[in-house]
Amino acid sequence: MLTERPLITPSQKPKVLIVGAGLCGLTLGILLEKAGVPYDIYERMTQVKPLGSALSLGPNVAPLFIQMGIYDEFIKLGKMCFRMDNYNDNRELEFSKDFTPMNEHGVQIQFSDNSTAEGDILVEADGAYSGVREQPYSWGTFPCENNIYCWGVIQYLGKETSKEHDSFRNLEWGPDAAQAMCKDVRDFAILGGVNGDLTIGDLIENSPLISKVMLEEKVFETWYHGRTVLMGDAAHKDAAALANWIGVLSSTSIEDTEEVFEEYRNERLPVAKAAFASAQALLKLRTTIRHS
Structure with a gap:
């Protein structure tokens, strides 16, 4: 009581x-x-386990990190991002x-x-729980120092489609939940490649760990x-x-x-x-x- x-x-x-x-x-x-x-x-x-997720933090968090006493460590561990390439397409897919x-x-x-x-x-x-946007998918790539290449794909859910993902919302984040989505987005085009034909699928094949999360x-x-x-x-x-x-x-x-x-x-x-x-x-x- x-x-x-x-x-x-x-x-x-x-x-x-x-x-x-x-x-x-x-x-x-x-x-x-x-x-x-x-x-x-x-x-x-x-x-506690790695999820394969990358966090992009802007300069507005620097004062808070300084107050918390973790700014110097964060700078040492972080990787500077050289540019951000964003894409979208009207696809149905204790x-x-x-x-x-x-x-x-x-x-x-x-x-x-x-x-x-x-x-x-x-x-x-x-x-x-996630809201609504008009575009079904958008994706982006973020080349960083030390030859590190970060990427992400976002699927936007409406009122009805979000209900189909209710079960995932209660699951642990991790690579298993990402497998089905990876199959749907493999052919999404990005900049790069010998013949300019690089796709998200190429990044998937070379990523050691991939996670799916609800935003x-x-x-x-x-x-x-x-x-x-x-x-x-x-x-x-x-x-x-x-x-x-x-x-x-x-x-x-x-x-x-x-x-x-x-x-x-x-x-x-x-x-x-x-x-x-x-x-x-x-x-x-x-x-x-x-x-x-």
Whole structure:
């Protein structure tokens, strides 16, 4: 049974339960650690393993990485990208932790293995579900230093087609889920080759590890309810803003918690909407250029 949690004193901080050990969940954990806020992170994956995914990070993350103390290491490990070639075509073609949230005076999460955890705030950083775009596919290549060649293919799902992928949304990311999609996109043309006939299939044959992932692109209007708050793909990232607002909490009352969450939403929702609109405009620009 959920125990009532007392109000915190100035020397205490709220206990934060973070569901999802992705980029945002881990980033929030680091920032809470530096702020002296107690937290636990829970993840449904059973182990840490390579997925064959590449992350492209822009200069806007540099200040955050410096604050976290990982910037120098990131620069050493990262590979500079020389250019980005984008294409599209009108084609038809603690680990093992899942959870159920419960909250009233505090927050308790009950996991699929029947274990529980209690805290003052629940952060859901485990994703949302993908939205809609008009073009069925787009793809890109990213030549990098040290003769490294990164690439990716995006399949855009509508309201009906996204339902066909519901089962994948609950699977682990990895190479097995990518096999069927690789067969569908092998003939997609890209720049290069002796006779200018290079395709995505050539890259597939020379890639040691390939993953398929679900990318979310919705902007939810509701970011919190009670003691539970969204972050990451569900609310367009920004662990730093959420960590800052959690850090100023003076009590664990639900009234104070919701007030802080509302400030977090008011600060970041306009930015999230602007970023979403910019991404949609960029897609339309790329589509116009490729089909003109």
